[in-house]
Amino acid sequence: MASSTIVESLRKQIASCEAQLKDLRRQLAEAEHYQQQQREQDSLHQTTAAYSDPFTHDMSYGIHDDFRSEVFAALSHVEVGSPSRKWPLDKTEYKRYGRQLIMPEIGLQGQLCLKEASVLIVGVGGLGCPAAAYLVGSGVGTVGLIDGDIVEESNLHRQVLHSTASVGMSKVDSARVALNSLNPNVRLVAHPSRLTSESAISILQDYDVVLDCTDTPASRYLISDACVLLGKPLVSASALRTDGQLMVLNYPPRPVGDPSGGPCYRCVFPKPPPAESVVSCGDGGILGPVVGVMGVLQALEAIKLLTRQTNEVFRHVEPKPADPPTLLIFSAYSNPMFRSIRLRNRRQKCAACSAQSSVTPEALKSGSLDYVQFCGTISPINALASNERISAENYAKIRLEVNPYTGMEPDKDSHILVDVREKVQFGLCSLEGSLNVPFSTITTTLPNLANTWHNDEIPQAQGWVTELKNHPEKPIFVICRLGNDSQLSVKKMKELGLDHSGQRWIGDIKGGLKAWRNNVDREFPEY
Amino acid sequence: MAPAKGHFTILYFAAAASFTARSTDELPAPVQACSLFAQLEERYPGITLKVLSSCAVTVNLEYIDIDEDDGLTIKEGDEVAIIPPVSSG
Ligand SMILES: [Zn+2]
Numbered sequence: 001m002a003s004s005t006i007v008e009s010l011r012k013q014i015a016s017c018e019a020q021l022k023d024l025r026r027q028l029a030e031a032e033h034y035q036q037q038q039r040e041q042d043s044l045h046q047t048t049a050a051y052s053d054p055f056t057h058d059m060s061y062g063i064h065d066d067f068r069s070e071v072f073a074a075l076s077h078v079e080v081g082s083p084s085r086k087w088p089l090d091k092t093e094y095k096r097y098g099r100q101l102i103m104p105e106i107g108l109q110g111q112l113c114l115k116e117a118s119v120l121i122v123g124v125g126g127l128g129c130p131a132a133a134y135l136v137g138s139g140v141g142t143v144g145l146i147d148g149d150i151v152e153e154s155n156l157h158r159q160v161l162h163s164t165a166s167v168g169m170s171k172v173d174s175a176r177v178a179l180n181s182l183n184p185n186v187r188l189v190a191h192p193s194r195l196t197s198e199s200a201i202s203i204l205q206d207y208d209v210v211l212d213c214t215d216t217p218a219s220r221y222l223i224s225d226a227c228v229l230l231g232k233p234l235v236s237a238s239a240l241r242t243d244g245q246l247m248v249l250n251y252p253p254r255p256v257g258d259p260s261g262g263p264c265y266r267c268v269f270p271k272p273p274p275a276e277s278v279v280s281c282g283d284g285g286i287l288g289p290v291v292g293v294m295g296v297l298q299a300l301e302a303i304k305l306l307t308r309q310t311n312e313v314f315r316h317v318e319p320k321p322a323d324p325p326t327l328l329i330f331s332a333y334s335n336p337m338f339r340s341i342r343l344r345n346r347r348q349k350c351a352a353c354s355a356q357s358s359v360t361p362e363a364l365k366s367g368s369l370d371y372v373q374f375c376g377t378i379s380p381i382n383a384l385a386s387n388e389r390i391s392a393e394n395y396a397k398i399r400l401e402v403n404p405y406t407g408m409e410p411d412k413d414s415h416i417l418v419d420v421r422e423k424v425q426f427g428l429c430s431l432e433g434s435l436n437v438p439f440s441t442i443t444t445t446l447p448n449l450a451n452t453w454h455n456d457e458i459p460q461a462q463g464w465v466t467e468l469k470n471h472p473e474k475p476i477f478v479i480c481r482l483g484n485d486s487q488l489s490v491k492k493m494k495e496l497g498l499d500h501s502g503q504r505w506i507g508d509i510k511g512g513l514k515a516w517r518n519n520v521d522r523e524f525p526e527y
Numbered sequence: 528m529a530p531a532k533g534h535f536t537i538l539y540f541a542a543a544a545s546f547t548a549r550s551t552d553e554l555p556a557p558v559q560a561c562s563l564f565a566q567l568e569e570r571y572p573g574i575t576l577k578v579l580s581s582c583a584v585t586v587n588l589e590y591i592d593i594d595e596d597d598g599l600t601i602k603e604g605d606e607v608a609i610i611p612p613v614s615s616g
Binding site (some may be wrong): 019098123126127128199212213214215216217220223237238239240241243244245268271272273274277284286295330331334339340341342343344398440443445446 | 540541542543548550572573575576577579580581583585588589590592595607608610611612614615616
């Protein structure tokens with residue numbers, strides 16, 4: 001017990017000394033640079049003064065000071081230009097970063113800050129790809145990449161670092177190839193596995209800033225907790241369908257219990273979204289540029305964080321307190337598209353960053369904090385009894401085969417097939433003769449019309465119920481994309497009385513259209 | 528766009544927009560912030576458990592705490608937003 005405390009304390013001391021050393025090296029490089037510039041200017045003044053050229057006089061007085069020193073610098077470069085001359089950046093770096101170097105927000109000092117910095121990108125998908133591209137492009141010294149996934153074809157419309165040729169490759173490797181060809185000066189660190197609570201502290205501690213580019217509630221809480229414990233600023237973004245969110249969290253990164261620190265993810269969203277809202281088959285749509293915008297904004301916020309000091313020290317901008325924390329909401333089809341919400345400070349009873357915190361490094365490392373459980377289990381839904389379900393193969397027999405005993409042709413009219421995918425998905429591909437009743441319509445249909453709020457919407461919303469009631473003798477088969485929504489729909493239909501107190505069979509097709517494609521019709525499109 | 532007289536605007540984002548199948552409503556003002564969820568539940572049964580319980584709520588672009596901001600009143604003309612956590616990426 002005692003020895004582990006000593007190890008921990010020594011680790012912290014080393015980390016703090018290393019950070020100090022890093023900062024001193026940067027200061028030294030800058031100081032040397034200025035010293036040299038100063039010397040050269042001085043010697044140039046002397047040289048020019050030595051010539052009793054009549055124009056010297058005009059030169060010294062007729063020109064703006066800044067311009068004069070710039071001219072001197074240019075001249076000195078040509079005339080003095082000794083091979084031992086030491087520039088803080090490599091010659092190729094001046095060229096590569098020229099367009100951002102001449103921005104007052106960055107300048108030489110900002111570029112040196114970026115070069116010294118290390119950023120960890122957790123998740124190399126729709127957010128992580130653009131974020132990594134811009135950070136590597138800008139010359140951040142070290143960029144770490146974590147992801148345990150493989151590149152899939154359906155990733156390519158938005159995950160801009162991966163190419164058709166890299167399908168099947170690990171995302172981290174694919175990104176490394178792309179990023180290395182973009183900027184070989186950046187040191188890339190690969191972590192080709194999923195971030196776990198056991199590994200989070202040891203991986204995150206080596207970096208200055210962390211970007212959360214992941215895709216599950218559990219990983220969002222885990223990364224936030226680890227950043228709070230390690231005192232790292234966290235740039236968190238997310239995107240779904242046409243919406244995105246961006247927050248700079250734990251900034252300033254004050255110790256746990258210090259109310260002046262920036263809020264953490266738990267402060268803003270203390271309760272995770274219900275697990276079933278994450279499982280639903282209807283979820284998962286995303287527009288490439290929507291997630292792209294959010295990833296690019298993460299890179300921007302990271303650059304602002306890393307070069308912030310520069311602006312205060314070298315541009316003589318008043319050191320001001322960090323911007324108040326905000327939650328930026330992006331909604332691509334709303335007007336306005338962006339809304340900036342002012343957040344509060346740390347929550348007094350926050351489980352992670354307040355004085356009442358229950359999240360400790362030990363709990364994280366030992367794995368005793370179960371993030372997956374905290375966010376609800378995402379096990380497959382099993383809501384129906386076995387006699388309420390039919391396999392895709394058996395349903396195919398009903399649809400496609402001649403009855404061996406009666407010789408009757410298969411008849412699609414003998415039953416009703418209800419496809420509960422949303423309208424757009426139904427429009428992509430569907431089984432012949434199926435009736436589309438979107439899951440969202442089913443779940444919002446009320447058993448009692450009197451409770452319905454939007455009177456104008458009653459006929460449309462209830463129309464499907466009436467339609468199904470019109471054929472009380474036909475069994476109803478319900479299908480969806482993966483076989484989750486179909487089960488919930490069957491339950492709901494029975495609640496609505498569509499089974500006529502058990503006289504009509506209502507059941508779902510196990511595994512949905514995915515099972516249909518895998519086991520019955522290979523030509524049915526996969527999307 | 529200002530809401531009708533005696534009303535406030537409520538904006539639904541992400542999962543809240545999916546659940547209500549709309550992006551905005553105009554509701555009668557004033558209303559106590561702590562009774563907002565109950566009113567929404569009446570209009571959209573199931574919304575509290577499935578959406579609201581994990582949402583951030585804002586009034587005029589400021590984060591509020593429904594459970595702890597006792598006595599906060601949503602007034603005529605206010606803009607309330609229901610912001611569920613988006614976790615995909
Ligand atoms: Zn917190």
